Structures are given as structure tokens and as C-alpha cells.
Amino acid sequence: MDEVNKFLIRLYEASREVELDEFQEHALTLFNGLVPFDLARWGTTALDERGAAYQTPWFYKDPPESLQDYNEFREQDTAAVLVLSNPDRTLNFPLADYYSESCAGLRAYQRRYQHAHALITSHLNRVTGLYDALSTYGAHTNRSFTEAQRQLTELVFPHLREALRINQSLHVERMRPRADGYQWAMAICDAAGRLRFVEPQFTELLLLEWPTGPRQGLPVELTRIASSTPEARFVGNVVVFCIKVIHQSAFIRARRRMPVDSLSRRELDVARQVAAGLTHKEIAKVLRISPATVRHHIQAVHERAGVHNNAELATQLRNCGL
Incomplete structure (x- = not known):
């Protein structure tokens, strides 16, 4: 358990420190030190009439073209459907022997991309209706995943998801x-x-x-x-x-x-100058229009935005990100 604890500490540290576009690669590299694998995909998946439809996977040493080729055979992938039908469980598949001869195309695909063995886990995100899915692959037919590795993956996957959510949330808050x-x-x-x-x-x-x-x-x-x-x-x-x-x-x-969103481009230009504290003459000089035109625009802005003074206008612009 010491190794698991060390992994979790490093994972959650990374969730706060690593950039969003680098986090999944970093997390999978950490996880590979705990449960060794050769290739992986981590992303979102939908379940439709053709089977599993991978949406936005992160590819870990698995070439991106593998997903495009997979779409040709995904109706045959009963393993993926089984995983999505049993969320929050990690299933261990000896893919080299799992599919029958009738799935010759899928078997050839797995040999081409070295998906000999797989530990696959999913979790249904009830907000988006998509599944969060992690597939780790072993490339060697004589080196299968153990039951202990399956259990460890099942234990760790919620932490991987939560660490990614923390990483995303932190970046969202900055924005x-x-x-x-x-x-x-x-x-x-x-x-x-x-x-x-x-x-x-x-x-x-x-x-x-x-x-x-x-x-x-x-x-x-x-x-x-x-x-x-x-x-x-x-x-x-x-x-x-x-x-x-x-x-x-x-x-x-x-x-x-909000009402201020209905302002025309010119009215918005005037409103921003007003919110910045400029006088009518200063606004006229900045926008190269007459002071009388500025007064006309400000009156129209107040009416359209539903405000009574420039302070209310400035507050509405600030709150609306304008």
C-alpha cells in the first residue's frame, strides 16, 4: 500500500501543478509505474447502436489513427459494450483470444496495434451522459494482466478521474x-x-x-x-x-x-468609455465623434440597458464581462 499512497500523493500534487493539456499524459506515466502497461487510451465514450463510440481519448503511446481504424470494427467489440454496461468495474480481457473467428477484422486490428491484453474501466457521467473510460493495453500475448493489477486499476481509476476533475476545475476557475x-x-x-x-x-x-x-x-x-x-x-x-x-x-x-447585451457596437464602445470614467469631451475625442453624438449615445445606452446612471451602467458592464 505504500506504493499506492505514494502514487496518490504524486497524482494529486500533479492535479494542482501540471497544465491541463499535459495532465493526462503525466497521470498515465505515474500510473504506469504502479500497473505496468504498454499503451493506453483515456477519455470519454458514448454508447450507441454501433457499440462504443470513443469521443475525446488521450492516447498514451497508442497512435491516434488506431481510433479511426477502430470505428470500422466497433460493432464487433463486445468487450467495450460489456465494460460500459458494468460501470465502475475494471474488466480484464485477453483480447488475443477473446473474439471468435467471425470477428476477423477486429482481431487483425488488435494485432496491428498490439492490443493483446486490456484492463478497461468506465464510469457514467450523469451530467454529460457520457462514460469516462480508461483502457490500458499489454502488447505481449505471453504477458497478461494479473487479478491484483485488475483490482488495483479498479481502486485507482476513481482517483484518476477526480484528479483530472480537480485539474480541469482549477483551470476553469482561472478563466x-x-x-x-x-x-x-x-x-x-x-x-x-x-x-x-x-x-x-x-x-x-x-x-x-x-x-x-x-x-x-x-x-x-x-x-x-x-x-x-x-x-x-x-x-x-x-x-x-x-x-x-x-x-x-x-x-x-x-x-x-442581460439588457446591456443588446447594445450596438458603437453604443458598447461609448458605454465602455463611460464606465472608464471619461467625460463627454474625452469620449468624443477617443471615438472621433461630436460631444452631442456622445450625449445621444449615452441616453440610448441608459434606456436600452435599463440603468439610471453611469455607476449602474459600469456595474452591469463589469458583471457581464464587457
Whole structure:
């Protein structure tokens, strides 16, 4: 147990210290010192009519093209379906001998990518409806996983998930705006819009804006933005979403739409200058418009934002991240 305790201490230390895009690689390297394996995948999985559909795995010495090739044979993968049907249990599969001759394509796939043995674990995330899944593979047919290693993996997997959640939460908090009046809900997704981390309030806001939209990822409108620009703002009918892409992750914050979100670009420019404490003449000089036009814009801004003075306007802009 001393080795397990040392592993857990190092894992939770890493959850606070390692960057998000490096954490899973680091955690799996630590875990490999506890339960030796040759390759691994760790990510989210859905269960559909074709079987297990891996969403956003982290590949550990397993080539990414292995997932694309797997999709051709995933209807034959009864082992994956069995794991997803028995969440929170680690199952030990001698894959070299597990499938019948009728699964010749899948057997050839496993030989090609050296998936001779596997310890596979899943956990159902009831917020996203996806499974968190870890597959560790042994590459040698004569070196199977032991029962002790299976039990150890089952014991450790919840800690791996929790450490990843802590790592994600810490990065989310760094991205969350500090506001007095409005709470932002946060999520993390990949470039394809598949959710890696999501707060329950974020899911509620997605459903508020898109009642018939997807439950396990972002709607097309947000996915398109996340995959095409490093930073953007989407103002929906009832919800505002702000997207910032860092490395391979898109951080998304969401809140209910407020009156100030209806300001035009020019009105917002004026409102920001007002909130910064500039006078009418100073705003006119900065924006290259007349003082009379500034007064007109400020009056319109107050009416549209539903505020009575510049102090209220400044507070609403700050709380809304504008």
C-alpha cells in the first residue's frame, strides 16, 4: 500500500501543478509505474447502436489513427459494450483470444496495434451522459494482466478521474470572470465541440438556448466558433457564451443574457468609455465623434440597458464581462 499512497500523493500534487493539456499524459506515466502497461487510451465514450463510440481519448503511446481504424470494427467489440454496461468495474480481457473467428477484422486490428491484453474501466457521467473510460493495453500475448493489477486499476481509476476533475476545475476557475452580480457557468470542450468538463449550470443554459440541441456536446453554432477562432462571443436569444481557445482546449463561459447585451457596437464602445470614467469631451475625442453624438449615445445606452446612471451602467458592464 505504500506504493499506492505514494502514487496518490504524486497524482494529486500533479492535479494542482501540471497544465491541463499535459495532465493526462503525466497521470498515465505515474500510473504506469504502479500497473505496468504498454499503451493506453483515456477519455470519454458514448454508447450507441454501433457499440462504443470513443469521443475525446488521450492516447498514451497508442497512435491516434488506431481510433479511426477502430470505428470500422466497433460493432464487433463486445468487450467495450460489456465494460460500459458494468460501470465502475475494471474488466480484464485477453483480447488475443477473446473474439471468435467471425470477428476477423477486429482481431487483425488488435494485432496491428498490439492490443493483446486490456484492463478497461468506465464510469457514467450523469451530467454529460457520457462514460469516462480508461483502457490500458499489454502488447505481449505471453504477458497478461494479473487479478491484483485488475483490482488495483479498479481502486485507482476513481482517483484518476477526480484528479483530472480537480485539474480541469482549477483551470476553469482561472478563466472564470469575477463578477458581483452574475455567476458564469463554465465548460471545457475540444475543437470538435465534445465536452471534456461541464458544470451542471452550463448544461442548463445550453438547454435554455437550444431546447432540442445535443446533450453530449456543443450545438453546431458554438462548435463552429470553437474550431475557427481563438476568442469569440456568441449572443443568443437568452444566453451569452464566451469562448477562448488555449492549446487544444476551448474554455467556454455562459450566463443569461442581460439588457446591456443588446447594445450596438458603437453604443458598447461609448458605454465602455463611460464606465472608464471619461467625460463627454474625452469620449468624443477617443471615438472621433461630436460631444452631442456622445450625449445621444449615452441616453440610448441608459434606456436600452435599463440603468439610471453611469455607476449602474459600469456595474452591469463589469458583471457581464464587457
